[in-house]
Amino acid sequence: MIEEYIYDYIEKAERNDKRSIGRLLTFLESSPSQAFKVLNIILRNNVGKAHVIGFTGIPGSGKSTLISKLIHHYIKDNYKIAVIAIDPTSPLSRGAFLGDRIRMQEHSLNPNVFIRSVSTRGLKGGLSFAGVAMVELFDYLGYNKILIETVGVGQAETDIMNIAHTVIVATMPGVGDEIQVLKAGVMEIADIYVLNKSDKEESQKTFEYLDFLIESREIGSRIGWKPKLLKTSALMGQGVEELRNSIEEHLDYCTSQGYFDHKINLRRKTLVKLFLEKTLIDKLSEEFEELKSMNVEDFSSQLNILRKKIEYFLREFDKYI
Amino acid sequence: MVAKLGLNGHDRGAKIVARVLKDAGMEVIYTGVRQTPEQVVETAIQEDVDVIGVSILSGAHISLMKKLIENLKDKGVEHIPIFLGGTIPLLDIPEIEKIGVDKVFLPGTSLNEIVKYVYDAALKKRMKIRD
Numbered sequence: 001m002i003e004e005y006i007y008d009y010i011e012k013a014e015r016n017d018k019r020s021i022g023r024l025l026t027f028l029e030s031s032p033s034q035a036f037k038v039l040n041i042i043l044r045n046n047v048g049k050a051h052v053i054g055f056t057g058i059p060g061s062g063k064s065t066l067i068s069k070l071i072h073h074y075i076k077d078n079y080k081i082a083v084i085a086i087d088p089t090s091p092l093s094r095g096a097f098l099g100d101r102i103r104m105q106e107h108s109l110n111p112n113v114f115i116r117s118v119s120t121r122g123l124k125g126g127l128s129f130a131g132v133a134m135v136e137l138f139d140y141l142g143y144n145k146i147l148i149e150t151v152g153v154g155q156a157e158t159d160i161m162n163i164a165h166t167v168i169v170a171t172m173p174g175v176g177d178e179i180q181v182l183k184a185g186v187m188e189i190a191d192i193y194v195l196n197k198s199d200k201e202e203s204q205k206t207f208e209y210l211d212f213l214i215e216s217r218e219i220g221s222r223i224g225w226k227p228k229l230l231k232t233s234a235l236m237g238q239g240v241e242e243l244r245n246s247i248e249e250h251l252d253y254c255t256s257q258g259y260f261d262h263k264i265n266l267r268r269k270t271l272v273k274l275f276l277e278k279t280l281i282d283k284l285s286e287e288f289e290e291l292k293s294m295n296v297e298d299f300s301s302q303l304n305i306l307r308k309k310i311e312y313f314l315r316e317f318d319k320y321i
Numbered sequence: 322m323v324a325k326l327g328l329n330g331h332d333r334g335a336k337i338v339a340r341v342l343k344d345a346g347m348e349v350i351y352t353g354v355r356q357t358p359e360q361v362v363e364t365a366i367q368e369d370v371d372v373i374g375v376s377i378l379s380g381a382h383i384s385l386m387k388k389l390i391e392n393l394k395d396k397g398v399e400h401i402p403i404f405l406g407g408t409i410p411l412l413d414i415p416e417i418e419k420i421g422v423d424k425v426f427l428p429g430t431s432l433n434e435i436v437k438y439v440y441d442a443a444l445k446k447r448m449k450i451r452d
Contacts, residue, residue: 018366019366019397019398021367022366022368022369023369025369026369089348090344092344093343093344093345094346095342095343095344095346095347095348095349096343096347096348096349097339097340097343097349097351098348098349098351099350099351099353101350101364102351102352103353105352105353105356105360105364108360108363108364108367109360109363114367115367116367117348117350117368119348
């Protein structure tokens with residue numbers, strides 16, 4: 001049986017063999033059929049226990065450093081911690097520079113910490129299918145805290161809401177005026193807002209403005225949780241303990257409202273959506289390459305060619321995965 | 322993966338190599354400066370990398386590479402090819418290759434040559450691992 005080697009890896013991964021975990025994560029980000037095989041096994045009996053925490057926010061706001069400092073606290077609590085650090089794929093070369101873990105390397109030798117870098121590989125929303133699939137693997141392996149750092153694109157980055165129990169948006173002083181803050185969809189999705197680099201001069205003004213937005217309910221709340229606003233200076237280690245406490249408070253709230261399991265349900269549905277999205281986009285891109293070399297001029301014939309290919313692909317879907 | 326091994330913080334070269342590999346369509350994990358051999362190996366395992374590139378400008382390349390390769394063997398991942406760049410004297414190359422480093426690039430190497438090497442090394446490694 002071809003899947004035996006996957007069972008073998010899973011068995012070793014359950015014993016915290018990092019090499020096997022690393023291989024399994026690679027399967028999840030390689031071909032859809034490979035990912036499907038792994039997910040099919042790990043999702044079978046998995047009830048979902050891990051607390052998934054999403055970090056997003058503009059580039060340079062210090063997300064990686066914040067995560068690194070939080071890990072210090074989680075280590076003391078004896079948690080097993082996984083970090084999924086997502087960086088963008090270059091649209092031109094399809095390569096990626098994955099540098100988030102630079103700030104977290106101090107934890108690289110800790111047996112209870114696993115850090116994996118992922119690139120978006122072309123999917124919008126800042127979250128890749130692989131990233132979400134990786135959450136499921138770490139959850140299956142009994143990791144307690146799964147921290148996802150998403151591409152700091154700012155707007156339109158809302159997929160994380162469907163994945164994480166707790167969403168943290170990091171920002172920093174002096175970034176944009178109030179209009180920027182209001183139009184940025186990303187500023188509406190957090191359970192906890194973190195004003196990082198608050199040792200900077202302009203921080204009080206930005207803090208007061210954000211505070212006003214939350215107090216005046218311009219930034220809305222979800223499931224009755226009023227968003228928290230915290231000041232941190234991750235580099236100096238200031239405010240990180242408060243952040244940890246706020247995260248726990250939010251977790252308690254989620255659990256008490258029955259929201260914890262609801263989120264897991266939503267996450268798994270999102271995984272299905274992203275899986276299909278990735279499979280179709282991959283296929284479409286492949287067919288598009290072929291279309292480029294074809295001598296067809298008008299819009300409707302071009303559309304027909306692509307549409308028929310996709311229709312055929314969907315009909316034969318079982319064979320592909 | 323591109324790693325800066327040992328106690329020197331000059332990473333312009335490493336970043337340029339990382340950038341060129343990215344532009345060639347590869348996903349490059351950059352570790353940052355002042356990594357220990359243990360950190361490099363552990364990172365390679367967690368990230369399940371195809372090739373490890375190391376940059377050393379401190380002069381300690383022979384002892385550091387020895388430790389790195391020992392660590393790779395200890396962890397059972399010595400099949401990952403390693404290339405080395407930095408300020409490596411020509412005369413040291415035979416010894417470094419004997420330790421188990423797959424390829425050494427001297428100052429002045431063209432970036433295309435590095436890209437081609439990494440591409441081939443990654444393919445070769447992927448053919449090999451079926452375990």
